[in-house]
Amino acid sequence: LYCTYNSDRAEAYTKNELMGTMFSDNYRQLFPHIKFKFDLDEEENTTKNKLKRKKSTLTDRSFSILVADKDGKINQSDNNRGRFLAAGVGQGIAGTPAHLIVVDDALASKSDADSEVMRRKTRKWVKNDVLSRAQPNATKVFINTRWHSEDSIGMMLEEYETESKRGNLNYPKPTYVNFPAKLEAHHEKHRLDNRLVGEYLWNVYLEKYAIAQA
Numbered sequence: 001l002y003c004t005y006n007s008d009r010a011e012a013y014t015k016n017e018l019m020g021t022m023f024s025d026n027y028r029q030l031f032p033h034i035k036f037k038f039d040l041d042e043e044e045n046t047t048k049n050k051l052k053r054k055k056s057t058l059t060d061r062s063f064s065i066l067v068a069d070k071d072g073k074i075n076q077s078d079n080n081r082g083r084f085l086a087a088g089v090g091q092g093i094a095g096t097p098a099h100l101i102v103v104d105d106a107l108a109s110k111s112d113a114d115s116e117v118m119r120r121k122t123r124k125w126v127k128n129d130v131l132s133r134a135q136p137n138a139t140k141v142f143i144n145t146r147w148h149s150e151d152s153i154g155m156m157l158e159e160y161e162t163e164s165k166r167g168n169l170n171y172p173k174p175t176y177v178n179f180p181a182k183l184e185a186h187h188e189k190h191r192l193d194n195r196l197v198g199e200y201l202w203n204v205y206l207e208k209y210a211i212a213q214a
Helices: 007-022 025-030 047-057 109-112 116-133 152-167 205-212
Strands: 002-004 034-036 062-066 083-090 098-104 134-143
Touching: 002 007, 007 062, 007 109, 007 116, 025 134, 098 116, 116 152, 134 152
Parallel strands: 002 083, 002 098, 098 134
Antiparallel strands: 034 062, 062 083
16 A cells, blocks of 8 residues: 555556556566466457556556466465555545555645644544554555654654553554755764765755755
C-alpha cells in the first residue's frame, strides 16, 4: 500500500515510476518469477494483444502480481498472489490488507505543513485509514521532508513515546533516519551520511538556493 499527498501523485507514481520499472526487460530478467495476470492470458502473444490485456488488467493506481515457483509454474489457488495499491490522502482504501505500507510525502508542501487543518486531516487519514490496513508484523515506512514536527513521522514517534511511558514493552520502536538539508556540527550524523559539516544534502541545488535567499 503506497500513500502520498493526493490521487494525481499516486497515479503518476504507479504509471510512470513503478510500472515503468516492473514492465522493463531488465526487471523481467532479474525477477522472472514475478508474473502479471495478463502474462497468463491464452490469447496470441502479439504486442497489440499484450498491450490490450495489460490495459484491461491494470488500473491507474493498482495491479496484481503472481509469484511462480522454482519451476516457473503458477498455481493461482495458492497464497502466492500480491497486489499493489496507491492512494492519495483522503481516498478510500477499505478492504485492502497491507503487509507493506509506504507513506511518501503525505504533506505536499511547506504551506500544507504550516496549516493545522491540513496536518490534522493528514494525520487522521494515516492513523484511521492507512494504519488500520496493516496486517500482523506489517512493515511501515514513512518518508518525507520534515517541514513540521506534527507530520505523520512525528505522529509515529509520539505514539511510541506514549506507549513507552505506559510501559508497553511490546510496542515496536521505530527506526528514525534523518538527513538534514545542511549538516551542522550539532547534528547526530547517520552512518550512511558521508558529508562534512557545512555540506548540503544536494550541494549544487541547495547552495544556489541558499545564496538566492540571502
